[in-house]
Amino acid sequence: MKQTVTKNGIGAWTERKYDVEKAAGTLAFTDDLRFGPELLHARAVRSTVAHGEILSIDFSEALKVKGVVKVVTGKDFVHRFGLYLMDRTPMAIGKVRYMGEPVALVIAESEEAAEEGMLKVTAKYRELPPIFDPVKAATDNSVLVHPELETYDHVDFITPFPGTNIGNWFRIRRGDVDKAFSEAEYIVEEAVNCPQIAHGFLEPHCCICREDPATGDLTIWSTAQSAFALRDIVSKGLKYPLSKIRVIAPPIGGGFGGKAGMTVEALCLAGAMNPDVRGRPVKLYIPREEVLLTSWVRQAYVAKIKLGIDKDGKIIAIRNTFYFDTGISAEYGANPVRSAGYSSTGCYYIPNVWTDSYAVYTNKPFGGAYRGFGLPELMGAMEVVIDIAARKVGMDPIEFRLKNILKPGLPTCTGMPMNNHALDTIVGKVVDRIRLNEKEPATRKGWVRGKGFALALKAPAMPADAASSAIVKILGDGTVEVLAATMDMGQGAYTAYSQMVSEELGIPIEKIRCPYPDTQSHPYDWQTVASRSCWSMGMAVKRAASDARQKLLALYAEYWQVEPESITIEHGIVKCRKKGKAEPIDEHIQSGFPMPDGNYKGGPVIGTGSFVPPDVIYPDAETGQSPKSVVHFTVGAVGIDVEVDPATGAVEVNKVSAGYDVGKAISPVNVKGQIEGGTVQGISAGLMEGMYYDEHGKLLTPDFTDYKIATALDVPPDLDAFWEETPEELSPYGNRGVGEHSMISPAPAMDNALFDALGIRIHSYPLGRERVYKAIQAKKKGETDLWEYPYALEQSYKNAIKEWK
Amino acid sequence: MLAFEMERPRSLASAAEILEKHGSQAMVKAGGTDVLVWMRKHAVHPEVLVDLSEIPELKGISFYPHRGIKIGALATVNETAENEDVKRCYPALRDACLSHSDVLIRNKATVLGNICASVPSGDLIPAFAVHEAVLHVFGPGGERDIFFSDFITGPRKNSLMPGEIVVSATLPFPGERSAGCYLKLARRNALDLAQVGVACLAVDGEAGRTYRIACGAVAPRPVRATGAEKILEGVTAPGDDLLDRAGKAAAEASNPITDVRASREYRLSMVDELTKRAVALCAERLQGGRAS
Missing domain, CATH: 3.90.1170.50 (Aldehyde oxidase/xanthine dehydrogenase, a/b hammerhead)
Structure with missing residues (x-):
């Protein structure tokens, strides 16, 4: 029997913690x-x-x-x-x-x-002499950014190559790709690139x-x-x-990874x-x-993907070469490179895999963690290449995706079996909601309309031993303090933890508080990254709250001389129906209970909980294989309906539908917020974001005058955020990470939508107005693809007329 | 931002005195939305900032029927956009105001500040050009008027003499039957600098239809596309061929640079496109018999 009753437990729509202080402007930030x-x-x-x-x-x-x-x-x-x-x-x-x-x-x-x-x-x-082009830096050692690379300490799962500019080289070697390519009916080989982008916090x-x-x-x-x-x-x-x-x-x-x-x-x-x-x-x-x-930004990348496909449309081999431009430091950037590498078959089952994912040093500001952590880069390329491949094979892109989808139980590229998910349901909903199969006329005069689709997938990218711990203190007036060293930077972690504690303790959410982290008071947590907090810290918070509940029940049981099982906590009131007892939690919970035997027992009730993922094994350095390379994957899909002004290249988004299998939405208001926010951030990145340099390596976009992110006028009025709940086995409440995922695939969905609208494939992000206009002009000249290499753009900038004579 | 002193004079005379005293060490500020950013980026280094915001002579917008509208140096961009006479008679100016930055900045930024900043991409500049504005200036040598066509001399350069303050500007009344617009292209839909901005004013006068077209962000000085204006003169319903020719002529009058915001080539194509659109829009509005 469940011994707690609350209105704001798991899955409840609640108010968010700290919203009042933020709205009033009284929350003190570091600069305050x-x-x-x-x-x-x-x-x-x-x-x-x-x-x-x-x-x-x-x-x-x-x-x-x-x-x-x-x-x-x-x-x-x-x-x-x-x-x-x-x-x-x-x-x-x-x-x-x-x-x-x-x-x-x-x-x-x-x-x-x-x-x-x-x-x-x-x-x-x-x-x-400086080096800016990561492909050149990776393949030509004439300029070494870090000649001292061999002297640097690093964790075991990073493999730098001293004497080169490669800060990390992650590999997957699975099956026999050469044989599979020789047997393939279709070969598709494409490249996609994207400049560095900034968090814009x-x-x-x-x-x-x-x-x-x-x-x-x-x-x-x-x-x-x-x-x-x-x-x-x-x-x-x-x-x-x-x-x-x-x-x-x-x-x-x-933060978005930037802090x-x-x-x-x-x-x-x-x-x-x-x-x-x-x-x-x-x-x-x-x-x-x-x-x-x-500090760091998101790494630029050049991705080359080669697919081998059989006559039935099954992908039988993939060869990936990813060059991540990590700038002068790979201290953090080495890991998104690895994350992209161990997810490098995307949402598909592909038996033969060869992946080389490189973090390449260049003489630029450096790359590191950014929402999505290697996956917006991987999927930004892969979901475009999949779209190209489907058309080459002559299949509908959705049908092609579903044919190759990574069903539960099938091995990922590291050999780990895929967890349960409802991706096919999500695909069906997205396709329906943006009417992907329906060609609709543009709503703006003279514009053209297109629709695009992309899948998303991501696992928490973290060391195998990324641990969490939490303390739940029940105070003398029945309120609760939760010490969980997650940073709530808007994602809503403290609301979610409060809901977990409310669920476990039967105490209303208004009585639960989560203070911001201080290493002196809070117990250890590895990091607030990787969409891991509600899962990993969630385990610790749940354990700490259950521990506190058991301690509380044991004390009341002895105090009232009843069985602990006969006691319930309902909306903060401790009850024993059998004895007709109902008392609000009071000072006894911190000062001790005067027991019938005349002794005081108890003292402050403090629950503790710790967690470390028990069974993650680092991928083998040579092959990338591991029986459990990550804790779980969250999957999802995005559909975008856009219109383009062919005379200017302007793009407007009519509608987006985005769904993810979150396992369980602990805090629906925050899950919705995360999906909406990440979708907007992904659209912004795909449409307009990029850091640009002149030929000397001077950053031309240092601030918001020229580093543009989407405003409210640039994002769709109609954003359909939804989720499915296929429970995760090892998880506090079945929930999986979802914070980053919505950022992953809006950009490739946009690219696919533009192809649908314009009939030309753009291989370079962002899909800004000038670039889209260029593509439209190229199409008029009979081109089928537009590829603009960012590092060549820097060189062409050298010769441009930049000043009036 | 480096330390600086700020003076806040209560009269024009006292402002002039301060400016004379400090010479090149002083800069004037109205809304401050450009000057303070430039100071932060070390683009300018005034030791004394002269804040004009308490000088009564600089405030307000007045409309004189059949003569024109007078915009004070402290009139904010939002105040101008919301002015009923501006809405009625100066739609190009209103469009330009509404395309400028965002609502919050427009509450501080002034129309004349945008003109005096004299940055090629200034959104108010093409509107001032098509309205053939006159700037009323106060300075050590007394009062004088400067035609807008003589005002901006280069990027961030204008013909103000040391110590001179722009008090107000008059935009002559365009005529009962006129239509205007300002079309702006930028990297996103709000809060961005123009890659290209085109203002058009079409007037049905006694001598028939005339057009005035000005292009922003495509040359060191504001561009009046007089070639395009001639092509269109007298034509009340320009067809595609004529619009094409006008667009090309406007592009020929432009000399943009390549920078991180746009390439020269894209800007040239967009001057062409926006000119066509602006002219067509004005012609269409007058066609309907609606003066707006």
Whole structure:
């Protein structure tokens, strides 16, 4: 018998935690914290060349600026950091590797003084030839971004290749691809590329660090998605005990992966730990114009996919070559490369697989975690290639997909059997809802209309031992505090955890609180990434809440002299019907119960829960094979109905339908929000987003003047977000990850829709107005495909008329 | 942003005095939506920022029937867009206002600030060009008027002398039977700079139909597509051939650059396209006998 009753448990539509504070503007973000006159401000001085030896850095003029306290350079703080591969220093040491890399840090009494000091620092360089094109960088070692690669520490499941620009090489070798290709009836070989894109979170990075001069204890307040991973990375980089580092993560204004791991904190520590500064808190606020130069963005990619298909339309072989442009650091970017690699047959069962997925160093700002984590890149290419292949084979693209779909139980490319899912149901709904099979006239005069479709799939990409833990404290007035070190950055984790706790404890959601992470109070959680939190931390929260419930029931049982099984908790009231008892939870729960034997028992009721995925095995380094490479896959599908203005290339989205198999929607309001938000983000990325450089490696799109993301006027008025619930076996409530998935496939669905509308295939993202216009013109000249190589565009930019004479 | 001082004079005379005192170290600010961003990006370095927002002479919009509309230096873009006389008689100006940035920025940004910034992509510029606006300027040498066609001299350059402040601008009354529009192409539907902007004003006067066409973001100075205007002169219902010729003529008058927002080639094609659309739209509106 279920012993708890609540209105806002699993699956309830509820209000979201912290929405009131956000709406009122009273929630304090990192930049809102006040430290008094002790606070110092830091500002980075940045490299003006893309690749060069530092000959000198002159900061004598900066020190003359009133208020400037200290200038530190790379050689004052020689520590390497990195989540998976320790290839990152907070400032350049000896050599700069991209334009905009920090070379010095000016620390001053005010922001203005730090800025003025920054402008007065001059550095001289001996320029080295830079490399920007990842395919060239991977295949020609004439320029090495990291000649010291072999000296960098890395985790075992990353395989860098010293002497090259390859920061990670992930492989799948399954079956016999050569034989299968020789037997195939059709061969389809296509390439797709996409530039780097940026997260576009509202709140720039901000960090305050302080070292206690007496003990050496470090306190870091930061815009961090993952307080504990940040602590780990700092600890390993500095060789500092974990217990001497405290990370406080106030609410963050959007992350999307851009605030995972360690971002700007080491740069701030370079100031705060300097002997001349130590003791005073140092604040490093990254201005919007410098965000993309300071921490990672999504990697650019060039994907080549070759499919072998038999006469019945079955895909029998695939050969993938993915070049991820990881810029100057693969510390985090090495892993999306792996994630794309071990998912590299997409949503299809393909018996013979050969995949090479490379993280390639270039002299650019670096790539790392971004919502989707390798899968928007993989699917951005694969779902386009599948569409091309279906047409080549002469099959309807949906029929072709369903024929090859990765049914439950069939092996993925790593050999792991696919989990249960309802992808065929989702496909059917999406096809119906956007009337994919119906050619409809455009609603705008002179425009053309098209519809496109794409599948999505993703597993949490994380180390096998990514663990979580939680504490559930029942307070003396019957309210509950949940310590779960997930960062709720809008995805709604705290609402979901509150619903879990409400379900387990029978306490209404209004009485449950989840404070933001602090490593000093919260128990460990690996990271808020990978769409893992409701699943992994969900396991810990459920266990902690059940633990608290059992403790509570045992105490009341003895207090009332009844069996624990006869007690229920209903809307915060503890009841025993048999004895006619009904009491709200009161101070006894923290101070102890006076038992019939005259003794006090209990004391504060605290439930604890821990979880680590029990059975994940790293894929074999040579073949990529593993009986269980990931914890589970979430699958879904997107359909898009678009119209194009052929005279300008403008694209308007009429309707989107997107559905995912979430296992169980713990918090439907948030699942809906995640699907809608990710769909919009995916449409934005597919339609207009890209970071562009000139031929010298200068970023031309550093801020929102020229880095464009979709506004409310650019997204469809009609967005149908839905889900199916095929329960996951090892899961708190059957739920699977869904946070990132909706971002994965809007872009390829859009590409397929544009092909349907225009009859020409665009192989390069984003599908901006000028590019679509170019495709329309190319079609008029009889072209069937438009391919624009981003690195060739940089070179052509060199010769363009950029200034008026 | 680097430290700076701000002065907030209460009269035009006092503003002029401050500007004279500080010379090139001072800059004026109305809405501040350009100047403050430029300061943040270290594109300009004023030591003194002269905030004009408390000077009564600079406020407001007044319409003088049959003569024109006078827009004060502090009139915001939204205030202008919502003005009833602008709605009635200056649709190109209204379109331009509504295409500018977003609602929040338009509450601060001023129409004349956009003109004085003199950035090639300024949305208000083509509308001022087709309306043949006159700028009323106050400065150390007293008051003077500058024809808009003489005002912008290059990217971020204009013919204001040191110490001069634009007090207001007059857009002459276009005539009872006129139609206008401003069409803008950008990378997205809101809050973006124009890749190309085309304003058109069609007037049925005593001598018959005339067109005025101006193109923004396609040359260092605002482009009046006089070749296209001549092609269309007198034609009340231009057909496709004529529109094509007018579009080509407007493109020929343009000399865009390639930058991260658009290539020269795309801009040229779009000047052609938007010119055709703008002319057709104005002709269609007048066809219906509706003056708008």
